[in-house]
Amino acid sequence: MTQMLIEKLATTLQIPIKRVEEFLSICYIVTHEKNELIEAKNRVFDKLGYIINGAARIYYVNDKGEEISYLLQVNGDVIGDFASYITGEKSQAKIETLLKTEVLYFEKSKLEKFIQQDIFWLGFSKHLSDLAFLSAKQRLDELFFHTPEQRYINLLKRSPEIIQKIPQKYISSYLGITPQSLSRIRKRIF
Amino acid sequence: MTQMLIEKLATTLQIPIKRVEEFLSICYIVTHEKNELIEAKNRVFDKLGYIINGAARIYYVNDKGEEISYLLQVNGDVIGDFASYITGEKSQAKIETLLKTEVLYFEKSKLEKFIQQDIFWLGFSKHLSDLAFLSAKQRLDELFFHTPEQRYINLLKRSPEIIQKIPQKYISSYLGITPQSLSRIRKRIF
DNA sequence: CGTTCAGTTGACTAAGGTCAATTCCCGTGG
DNA sequence: CCACGGGAATTGACCTTAGTCAACTGAACG
Helix, strand or coil: CCHHHHHHHHHHHCCCHHHHHHHHCCEEEEEECCCCEEECCCEECCEEEEEEECCEEEEEECCCCCEEEEEEECCCCEECCHHHHHHCCEECCEEEECCCEEEEEEEHHHHHHHHHHCCHHHHHHHHHHHHHHHHHHHHHHHHHHCCHHHHHHHHHHHCHHHHHHCCHHHHHHHHCCCHHHHHHHHHHCC | CCHHHHHHHHHHHCCCHHHHHHHHCCEEEEEECCCCEEECCCEECCEEEEEEECCEEEEEECCCCCEEEEEEECCCCEECCHHHHHHCCEECCEEEECCCEEEEEEEHHHHHHHHHHCCHHHHHHHHHHHHHHHHHHHHHHHHHHCCHHHHHHHHHHHCHHHHHHCCHHHHHHHHCCCHHHHHHHHHHCC
16 A cells, blocks of 8 residues: 555545554455446445546446446546445446456445444545545536536546546546547537 | 424434434524525525425526526425535625425534534534535436436426426426527426 | 457438427516 | 406527437547
């Protein structure tokens, strides 16, 4: 475990280094191969992951069998279905790596044990919910207030990493449009 | 304070009646007139409200001066900007009642005092964040997976109360379309 | 080389946006 | 009681943009 990762987690999670070290005692790292299906649908998400290095997509398959990319996650992003994590209900989401990807996982049950031992972790747990809310709201705002073209331009600015790492067909789906439309938008804005 | 309201809150918040009674000690009720601007923009939301009876819209004004209805809230819904509530940052949202509306408010600072006295309220506070996340995700899914027409049909099913109480111009904005388009959708689906 | 799949391009369709005119509804004042 | 005014809702004509289906290009890989 590098010092850099610890510091980054401290910043992201807004907790002291000491606490990060404590937290890491219930974490484990898995290295996934490229294009590995790491979560199938119809299961309860009893853990969350943090991408140390790599890229993944969280997607759904609709009734026509089309895959719809709900989220594209890169370094520092979370993977999992937070709704399933908090409600304990089954998730329809599937997760696939797009590159060789190192993920730091922790299990809900372990965090719950922590909470029983030290109330600090309940506050931490609330903070996770707050972060999940804020990122859902951000994505919601993006969809609600902007056109696909604006969303693509915003994505270019906000996350060049996604543009770089992830094939266009997934990006178009994430933006809520077809690959053809994305291709035309790209043509239009240059 | 009616018994019915207490029971409803116990269900909504998923806490025992005893706790609801305790919670109500830091709450107060305000009755707003119809079409009252109850929150201007550029302020921090240090409280949240629960609509006992009535209707309100949470909206933004874009750079063209157009009002965009972000949320339409009726009986049992929350009013406020949860993002501003948790981050302490200023909100661009404005809130206006659409009917004479009774709202149950509580202040963040009061809840924080509660938390210091009894850890139960930290769990409660996390639960609020979870609920906020789930409703943001629900709205996000609605926007991401469905067309405006489907969204209107879903709204008809999910909340006839909104259709009844709230003028179409706000509903169209909430759905992300113009009043003209909503009018055409209504024509189309009958 | 040939296969495969991502990405692009073209022709056409569908749906929502825009602008303007009209109708409907409702409250108010003569 | 009726006429009028004003805003909401509808309708029409036209525009813009994304979807669809199909063909083509290009790069990666065996």
